[in-house]
Amino acid sequence: MARVAVIGGSVGGLATALMLGRRGHRVTVFEQDTRQAGDDPHHDFFHWPRPRVPQADQPHSFLAPVRTVLRAELPDVLAELLARGAREYHEFDWFGTPPPHRPGDEELVTLRTRRIVLEAALVAAVGRESGVTVRQGSRVDDLTLAPGRPPRVTGVRVGTGTYPADLVIDASGRRSPVPRWLVAAGCRPPVVDSHRTGLAYLCRWYRLGPDGPREPGRVKTGSSAPFALAGVFPSDNDTFAVSIVVSTGDPTRGALRDPAVFQAAARHFPACAAWLGLAAEPCSPVLAMAGLDNRWTALTDDAGPVVTGLVNTGDSLIHTNPTLGHGVALGLRTAQHLAAHADTVAADPAGYHAWTVRELRPVFDAQVTGDRTVGERLAEGAPPSDHRAAALAACAFDDPVVMRARAQVRHLVHPPAEAYGTDEVERHLTAWLTAHPEFTPGHDGPTRAEWEAVVAAPPPYAVEPSASSG
Numbered sequence: 365m366a367r368v369a370v371i372g373g374s375v376g377g378l379a380t381a382l383m384l385g386r387r388g389h390r391v392t393v394f395e396q397d398t399r400q401a402g403d404d405p406h407h408d409f410f411h412w413p414r415p416r417v418p419q420a421d422q423p424h425s426f427l428a429p430v431r432t433v434l435r436a437e438l439p440d441v442l443a444e445l446l447a448r449g450a451r452e453y454h455e456f457d458w459f460g461t462p463p464p465h466r467p468g469d470e471e472l473v474t475l476r477t478r479r480i481v482l483e484a485a486l487v488a489a490v491g492r493e494s495g496v497t498v499r500q501g502s503r504v505d506d507l508t509l510a511p512g513r514p515p516r517v518t519g520v521r522v523g524t525g526t527y528p529a530d531l532v533i534d535a536s537g538r539r540s541p542v543p544r545w546l547v548a549a550g551c552r553p554p555v556v557d558s559h560r561t562g563l564a565y566l567c568r569w570y571r572l573g574p575d576g577p578r579e580p581g582r583v584k585t586g587s588s589a590p591f592a593l594a595g596v597f598p599s600d601n602d603t604f605a606v607s608i609v610v611s612t613g614d615p616t617r618g619a620l621r622d623p624a625v626f627q628a629a630a631r632h633f634p635a636c637a638a639w640l641g642l643a644a645e646p647c648s649p650v651l652a653m654a655g656l657d658n659r660w661t662a663l664t665d666d667a668g669p670v671v672t673g674l675v676n677t678g679d680s681l682i683h684t685n686p687t688l689g690h691g692v693a694l695g696l697r698t699a700q701h702l703a704a705h706a707d708t709v710a711a712d713p714a715g716y717h718a719w720t721v722r723e724l725r726p727v728f729d730a731q732v733t734g735d736r737t738v739g740e741r742l743a744e745g746a747p748p749s750d751h752r753a754a755a756l757a758a759c760a761f762d763d764p765v766v767m768r769a770r771a772q773v774r775h776l777v778h779p780p781a782e783a784y785g786t787d788e789v790e791r792h793l794t795a796w797l798t799a800h801p802e803f804t805p806g807h808d809g810p811t812r813a814e815w816e817a818v819v820a821a822p823p824p825y826a827v828e829p830s831a832s833s834g
Contacts, residue, residue, distance in 0.1 A: 365389050366710045369520050369529035371504045371542070373400065374417060375479065376678030376695040377535035378486040378498075383437050383703035385495035392529075393496065394522060396503035401483040405448065406601065409480045410569075410648060416539065418653050419479070419686060423567055423597035423605035426475035426482070428775035429693040433700050444485040449600035450477035455771035456764060458582070463764035472771040477600040482692070507532065507545050507674070515551055517673035531710035533702065534676040538683040542676065543661060552670040557660040559732045561685045562739035564612045564654035566620050568627070570644035572602040580638035584761065587633035589809030590745040593738075594633035604644070606636045609687070611743040612654050619819045626650045628818045632810035656685040658732045660725065664717040675713050677702060682724050684731045687738070693776060694724055727776065745812060747805060752793075754805035756784060759796040766792055 365388045370377045373395025381391045397416070401408055414420045431452070434442035446452070453474045456462040462469075490496050499522070506521040508528070519528040534542045543554045572578060579598065586595040593609040608630060610617050619625050623646065630636040660682055663670050678695040701719060702709060709716045741748070748754045760770040769783040777783070797803060810818075 366530040366706050367528065368392070368531045368533060368706065368710075369394065369527055370533045370535055371520065371540075372534070372536035372678075372680075373397070373498055373500070374535070374537065374678075375483055375486065375692055376699060377533075378483070378490055379438070379696055380533060380535060380677060380699040380702055381496045381498075382441075382486065382490055382493060383699055384706055385490075385493045386437075387703055387706070389495065389703075389706055391496045392527060393490075393498045394502045394504045394520065394527075395498060395500055398501035400498070400500055401480055401487045403484070405478065405480045405484045406603075408484070409478055412480075416537065419691070421569075421648070421651050422565060422653055422686060423599065423607055424477070424479045424686075424692070425597055425689050426477065427689055427693040428471050428473055428777070429697050430482075431473050431475050432471055433696040437700055437703070438486075438489065441482075441485045441489050444488060445475065445477065445482055448477075448481050448485060450475050450481055451598070451600065452476075453598070455767060455774075458761060458767065459764055460582075463768075466768070468772075468777065469768065471777070472768070472775055474775075476598050478603070479692070481600050504536075507542070507549065509549055509551075509671070512672070514669055514671050515549065517671050530673070531706060532674045534674065534680045535678045536680055538657075538659065538679040540661070540676065540680040542674070542680065546663075546670060552665060552667070554670060555662040555665050557662075559658045559735070561656045561658060561735045562612050562743065563656065563685060563687070563735065564610055564614070564617050564652065565607060565656075565686065566610075566617075566626060566650055566652045567597075567605045567607040568623065568630075568646055568650050569603060569605050569648035570640070571647045572604070572642060572644050576643050578602065580642060583635060583638040585635050587635040587809050588807045589633070589811070589815065590747060590807055591742050591812060591815070592809065593742070594630060594636050594809060596635050596639045598639075603647070604639055606630045606639065608633075609742070611739060613743055616815065616819045617654075621650050621652060623650055625819060629810075629815065632814060632818065634808050657683065658685060658728065658735060659683045660728050662717065662720075664714070669713050669717060672713055673710065675702070675709055675716050681720060682728050684728060685735060687735065688731060688774075690727060690731065690776070694727065698724070726779065730779070747807070749805075751805055755797055755803060756789075756793060758800075758803065759793055763792050763796055765789060766796070 368391045370381050370393045373393045381393045384391045455472045502522050504520045508519040510516045597605040677698045684690050760767040772778045772783040
């Protein structure tokens with residue numbers, strides 16, 4: 365059994381530590397924040413400033429791998445997550461009556477909850493695990509290394525103290541200092557592949573009233589305009605978030621920080637208007653996040669690992685912008701792999717690095733390509749150009765066969781070419797297009813003129829959507 369030091373005590377670090385501890389490893393988590401998620405996640409969510417975790421107060425929908433890994437490795441965490449108010453949503457719930465079951469359908473489930481609720485469930489579980497120690501308020505200042513070809517990381521430094529470890533796991537997030545420490549120690553530099561997204565996210569949180577409806581009925585949660593994406597994230601304990609995504613170069617982006625402007629603009633998207641029509645009360649200001657990269661940080665190059673005794677995971681390894689919600693799903697998959705192979709990884713990380721390239725890198729590359737397309741389209745205000753992709757997206761909400769393929773892609777079960785490339789999907793798409801000869805890729809959100817009118821209107825921004833914007 366290995367002595368493991370985990371740098372970072374957020375979702376990825378806690379989950380990795382817990383899975384390792386339950387396999388008998390001795391784990392110490394070093395978290396520089398003096399505070400951790402407690403018994404009142406709702407209070408923590410709105411009253412815990414977390415500048416090092418900018419995505420913490422943004423909306424989340426946890427994809428199927430989160431639930432699948434929790435069921436396999438940490439069933440008590442999943443049970444506690446549901447007990448704390450998280451909700452399960454199966455992709456076939458859209459149809460009311462599910463289609464005939466096929467193997468794998470049972471996994472296509474989203475966990476609807478805020479990130480803080482998952483953190484609170486993990487913190488509670490870690491507190492019950494004797495093999496895991498969390499050193500709250502302990503900032504790791506450096507690594508200890510032994511010479512070699514390559515050098516070996518032998519532990520971490522915290523203040524004047526040194527903590528030896530057979531394996532150090534960097535789970536400190538997208539702003540990890542570890543690459544800088546390695547270079548300063550004379551190691552070959554990690555290989556970083558970074559792509560700026562050019563997307564800005566703005567969201568606002570709402571809470572449903574005690575006596576009203578809990579949802580608006582059969583309404584899609586996403587809407588779009590040529591220059592903006594908008595959506596609703598139903599969440600735990602009668603909360604939901606409304607989110608708008610625009611290009612970082614959009615001149616109206618700053619105005620959306622005004623809650624009245626944001627809400628008026630959101631009402632021009634059918635998905636948002638339906639939820640805002642439930643008489644929900646806002647419970648946050650407009651929360652913005654921008655300056656995001658898709659970044660891959662490899663602790664290996666053409667010559668092999670740059671060090672041994674150290675691997676990275678979570679956002680320290682693969683950071684993707686939140687459009688598709690991959691972060692926690694990939695983080696838990698990686699935690700599961702690390703826990704199952706910790707002794708081997710501690711001895712030689714080459715196999716772990718190969719696994720990340722095989723299992724995670726294709727998801728990263730697809731995200732980079734997709735974000736580039738979305739960013740260019742929003743910046744130019746251009747209509748969708750891929751007729752088949754647009755038709756598949758529309759058809760999925762009428763046809764369970766295509767919805768299954770869509771869900772398999774969304775939940776990282778199959779890549780698009782495999783899920784959508786079957787004869788069955790092609791037959792169903794062809795039949796749908798025959799029944800909808802008028803179909804043209806388009807948008808259900810506002811025109812640019814309508815959008816500009818909202819932003820430019822005087823308070824209280826009471827510019828109502830026209831018939832043309834749905």
